[in-house]
Amino acid sequence: MNKKPTIRDVAAKAGVSIATVSKFINSTQRFTAAVERKIQAAIDELAYHSNPLARSMITGKTGSVGVAILDIANPHFTSMVKGANRVALEHGYNLLFVDTEENQAREDELLGALSRRVDGLIVSSRMPEEQMDRILALGKPVVFSGRPAPAGVPSIGVDAYAAAYMIGELLVKQGHRHIAYLGFAPARPDMERMRGLSECLEAHGLPLVRFEVRGPTIAEGERVCSSVILRKEKPDAVVCYNDMVAIGFMGVARSLGISIPSDISVVGVDNIPFGRFTSPALTTVDTQSERLGEEAMRLLFRQIAGENPPDIGHMMLEPRLVMRESTAPRPVAAVEAVAVAVMPRKRGR
Amino acid sequence: MNKKPTIRDVAAKAGVSIATVSKFINSTQRFTAAVERKIQAAIDELAYHSNPLARSMITGKTGSVGVAILDIANPHFTSMVKGANRVALEHGYNLLFVDTEENQAREDELLGALSRRVDGLIVSSRMPEEQMDRILALGKPVVFSGRPAPAGVPSIGVDAYAAAYMIGELLVKQGHRHIAYLGFAPARPDMERMRGLSECLEAHGLPLVRFEVRGPTIAEGERVCSSVILRKEKPDAVVCYNDMVAIGFMGVARSLGISIPSDISVVGVDNIPFGRFTSPALTTVDTQSERLGEEAMRLLFRQIAGENPPDIGHMMLEPRLVMRESTAPRPVAAVEAVAVAVMPRKRGR
């Protein structure tokens, strides 16, 4: 643990000035071969590494970018980080990330700390508008992901409305008439998903029942399952806030003797890799998580490169329906039987 | 984007010296209420935030710790990061992580960059010994995770030998006689797992067939499946390097008309959360991923706090068998039929 060599040590050993060493290291300037060789030798000998902190302090560049996500345990975010990481690396940047653990208070603090150590950040968050302003006030390039951003701030997201509408169409086409949505209100895309789904169903003259989960997690999908199933008018299709909820839901449903998809169709959102391996395989909508991360990072780099944020604007990724086995057409008989359940709607609220 | 306020601006505005402001900010010292109020006012007014880089340069502390992992898409690492993150946060530290993406070359570089920005790091890696020395040469506290570390360097891991032995015992007890291991040689725990399994089987006079995957991934489990199944002497139980491989294997097996566990028992390692939801639910060994991250971070903090690395030593977590549905007892008839397959062993080798 002896002291780290500094640029001064190198300069002394090579018999040149520290300025020369600095320029050599940053390849800001060429020198006579002899000098360069001596410097390189000194560097190797001392195993010198420049101190990025000192450099950053002067240049104002850190060589790192940050990503703040809600929960690294959610494969959607994992994929996003992977995508972002790849692009960051390609640009010669390091990726630092913070997992805010869905914790509003912590988020503010973490983001503040992070923002001072990076050249820009990608924020995937539920924070209210005011807090977003505070982030912008940090003066770093920011890209918001998965949510609408204030005017003039670049953002990226998946068309949640379209995703939900797609799901609605599928379910209706398959003959489902009694559809439930397991929503998670605090999340930004929830409203759009809800809107897409209900508008689609409305267009077909169908109602939508909403249940609430307290988190986008497997555990919450498990928790809410029984109340959905034991409802007087059991839904014949359940749209889950995301794949995690869907997985939890299906797990408990199975253990309760409900057969999916023959009793109830289930669909998730995100298309996490494990959706292929649940039983039955999960029908879902691909939100292109990895691509989301990649593109968010590209947007960020354009900003870092000096492009005007308002010129970058908002980027919207198209969702894609992924049909698997957790949804199935309803036999006609069942459709008609359930149709009655729709009637109460006339009774008004 | 106008210039950031510095401590000097605050001092000027508050009418005190910059040293006073510095001490106030770090609560190194108390001042007269009047002064403190003025300073605070100036800070608020200017929206001043201290620059952690400048601070770090002097104190030599960054307030961050780093974790280097192989692949964030693997839930085992995700959980580990989560555990590590929690403990780091409790200690008032930020967690920075790098995903080395199983890339040997990149790892070196990333680690170098990371190490200069943190007060210590946790390394989960396959790097050869020499490279580990290079990391140690960085002069930062390090904890190695999931692998043996050089003498005197703290490390943490799960008892891979015991884990494998446990699996062996289970399988033998269930009457399996023809057991295969899908190994991943480049990974550190692989050898111990292989040893635990083969020693257990040997004790029962049973052979072990080894197959090789090229990565600890679902895709590799899928790829290797057919060659395992189409083998002349089809195994009646398959032990997979980890749950990811097991999931991939089961997926393809199912599509090939193989029924699990009645045709083949499958067991994984790690106990990732999704193992409960595969079909059938995956029998596995819990490697306590989250706890691994937590304890690794605790070990790291003990080092950062100045404890002598050799005094910290190696920590070994105990694996736990998690019985689910992908393993089943073999009917006696099957056992005897397969027993013949064991015979060739006598032929030597």
Added chain:
DNA sequence: GTGAAAGCGCTAACAG
């Protein structure tokens, strides 16, 4: 080509 000198924003003695 090369080097001297002036800081980046902040902390840490040491005075007063």
Added chain:
DNA sequence: CTGTTAGCGCTTTCAC
């Protein structure tokens, strides 16, 4: 209690 004075390790004019 408060201020003065050195730097941390490095980059960056600007001379030589």
